[in-house]
Amino acid sequence: MSVSNNVKVACCQLAPKIGDLAHNRRICERAIRHAAQQGARVVVLPELVQSGYLFHDLAEALAHAEALDGPTLQLWQALALELDIVIVGGFCEQLDQQRVANSAALVDSSGLRVVYRKAHLWDGEHAIFTPGSEAPPVVETAVGRIGVMICYDIEFPEWVRLPALAGAELICVPVNWPDGPRPAIERPNEVVRVQANASVNRVFIAACDRHGQERGMNWVQGSVIVDADGYPVAGPAEAAGEQILVATLRLGEARNKYISRHNHLHQDRRPELYRAGGLLEQVANG
Amino acid sequence: MSVSNNVKVACCQLAPKIGDLAHNRRICERAIRHAAQQGARVVVLPELVQSGYLFHDLAEALAHAEALDGPTLQLWQALALELDIVIVGGFCEQLDQQRVANSAALVDSSGLRVVYRKAHLWDGEHAIFTPGSEAPPVVETAVGRIGVMICYDIEFPEWVRLPALAGAELICVPVNWPDGPRPAIERPNEVVRVQANASVNRVFIAACDRHGQERGMNWVQGSVIVDADGYPVAGPAEAAGEQILVATLRLGEARNKYISRHNHLHQDRRPELYRAGGLLEQVANG
Numbered sequence: 001m002s003v004s005n006n007v008k009v010a011c012c013q014l015a016p017k018i019g020d021l022a023h024n025r026r027i028c029e030r031a032i033r034h035a036a037q038q039g040a041r042v043v044v045l046p047e048l049v050q051s052g053y054l055f056h057d058l059a060e061a062l063a064h065a066e067a068l069d070g071p072t073l074q075l076w077q078a079l080a081l082e083l084d085i086v087i088v089g090g091f092c093e094q095l096d097q098q099r100v101a102n103s104a105a106l107v108d109s110s111g112l113r114v115v116y117r118k119a120h121l122w123d124g125e126h127a128i129f130t131p132g133s134e135a136p137p138v139v140e141t142a143v144g145r146i147g148v149m150i151c152y153d154i155e156f157p158e159w160v161r162l163p164a165l166a167g168a169e170l171i172c173v174p175v176n177w178p179d180g181p182r183p184a185i186e187r188p189n190e191v192v193r194v195q196a197n198a199s200v201n202r203v204f205i206a207a208c209d210r211h212g213q214e215r216g217m218n219w220v221q222g223s224v225i226v227d228a229d230g231y232p233v234a235g236p237a238e239a240a241g242e243q244i245l246v247a248t249l250r251l252g253e254a255r256n257k258y259i260s261r262h263n264h265l266h267q268d269r270r271p272e273l274y275r276a277g278g279l280l281e282q283v284a285n286g
Numbered sequence: 287m288s289v290s291n292n293v294k295v296a297c298c299q300l301a302p303k304i305g306d307l308a309h310n311r312r313i314c315e316r317a318i319r320h321a322a323q324q325g326a327r328v329v330v331l332p333e334l335v336q337s338g339y340l341f342h343d344l345a346e347a348l349a350h351a352e353a354l355d356g357p358t359l360q361l362w363q364a365l366a367l368e369l370d371i372v373i374v375g376g377f378c379e380q381l382d383q384q385r386v387a388n389s390a391a392l393v394d395s396s397g398l399r400v401v402y403r404k405a406h407l408w409d410g411e412h413a414i415f416t417p418g419s420e421a422p423p424v425v426e427t428a429v430g431r432i433g434v435m436i437c438y439d440i441e442f443p444e445w446v447r448l449p450a451l452a453g454a455e456l457i458c459v460p461v462n463w464p465d466g467p468r469p470a471i472e473r474p475n476e477v478v479r480v481q482a483n484a485s486v487n488r489v490f491i492a493a494c495d496r497h498g499q500e501r502g503m504n505w506v507q508g509s510v511i512v513d514a515d516g517y518p519v520a521g522p523a524e525a526a527g528e529q530i531l532v533a534t535l536r537l538g539e540a541r542n543k544y545i546s547r548h549n550h551l552h553q554d555r556r557p558e559l560y561r562a563g564g565l566l567e568q569v570a571n572g
Contacts, residue, residue: 155485183517273405
């Protein structure tokens with residue numbers, strides 16, 4: 001049984017340097033220690049924070065990939081043990097001599113608990129990363145049940161359902177959100193989608209973005225922690241550069257899926273009707 | 287082939303009186319004519335605008351229900367013909383002598399095109415309405431492909447996928463959003479969910495809420511029209527009472543599902559992986 005009330009969760013919005021793995025480990029360690037000093041028991045890092053994001057090609061990615069016994073995951077495990085925290089962060093995973101994945105690890109004081117591989121690839125990632133085919137995992141930790149997915153994955157509400165239905169109280173999402181045009185007064189729709197996914201599942205979500213221009217790319221810098229109703233409780237940071245967002249979450253609230261006397265968000269689903277999608281898809285593409 | 291560019295779409299945020307069907311027809315006619323005068327070719331009305339919402343019981347609902355040849359749908363069809371517009375509005379549908387549905391009709395100048403019956407019932411509705419089991423329809427109209435769903439339906443992203451995959455450019459959603467607590471500075475999460483559903487499908491959505499206290503219930507009054515990126519182009523009205531929101535939409539934009547050179551929102555789905563939901567659901571409930 002997890003102790004799931006009043007858990008401090010942090011998102012560390014950092015600027016990794018592409019290919020400078022030692023630097024990236026240093027900024028991660030500094031931020032993780034800083035977050036833990038503020039009482040965080042769960043620390044979320046950006047997507048590919050171990051390596052940087054915009055690889056020119058697969059060869060460059062392979063050169064900077066790490067296996068599960070590599071120095072970055074070793075560091076994160078040592079810190080999780082020392083500080084008694086959960087760390088979720090993104091890394092370029094060496095699958096074999098020819099393949100890499102855009103992965104995220106969840107480590108705690110007992111070591112490496114799970115590795116998740118991004119299943120929905122963004123743009124140029126298609127030329128570099130092998131997509132995962134395993135559903136987002138849900139890990140029972142000392143502070144609660146934590147799910148993991150990565151960036152573009154969260155634009156597929158069907159994918160968010162899987163860890164939510166499996167009992168996740170908090171979903172940690174390392175992201176690298178490329179910046180783009182939007183109405184000046186509007187919150188970025190990357191953040192809006194996080195909010196909506198939380199609210200239709202009554203699950204907490206911590207999305208950790210990056211900052212720092214990389215090979216001409218800028219980022220939303222929109223790290224956000226939202227409650228189970230989908231409202232932000234820390235962030236969105238929004239173009240604020242380096243940030244450590246910290247929020248205290250009563251994760252146990254996510255176990256209550258009732259939003260009215262008669263409405264349970266998951267039991268109200270009618271999955272037998274949703275399967276019609278396959279047929280309609282053929283019509284739409286026909 | 288539909289002419290789908292530069293279509294004016296209106297949401298008429300009205301205050302029906304429960305059980306006063308003649309009054310409700312009058313306020314609908316006035317608003318529909320007003321919207322058409324402003325150039326609207328599609329006019330969306332609230333959920334159950336024909337009857338009001340908070341019935342005491344099934345007997346009261348039956349007393350105010352209308353069949354498909356009832357005076358409200360006759361009026362809407364006459365107006366659609368006269369004004370050459372599409373109207374989408376909610377009504378209490380008499381299914382037989384014992385059963386009613388929370389339904390929405392889409393009518394155009396050719397008459398009644400489709401009736402949709404709400405599939406996800408909210409709170410006390412369970413004691414009154416028979417839920418529908420048909421997917422949200424998509425109708426090819428003179429101005430574009432229009433899908434229809436009702437209120438709580440839109441909290442199920444799997445349900446929104448069905449008309450989106452079937453080619454809807456615009457989804458019209460009659461709603462009655464009960465007001466509830468939220469952080470003062472935040473946009474209501476009812477609106478946030480509309481935005482997210484639009485953005486993950488690149489589909490326009492027009493959600494038409496109601497106003498006017500009814501049997502102690504207040505409403506968000508959050509009518510909103512969002513573009514295919516999920517950003518509002520009219521509203522949210524938010525507690526503004528009677529409103530006619532009008533926006534000019536280039537509906538054809540919804541046919542382009544590409545959000546990067548390599549990312550097509552619908553083709554990027556991996557439905558074979560989403561089916562795992564059934565198994566996980568058993569674990570979560572076990």
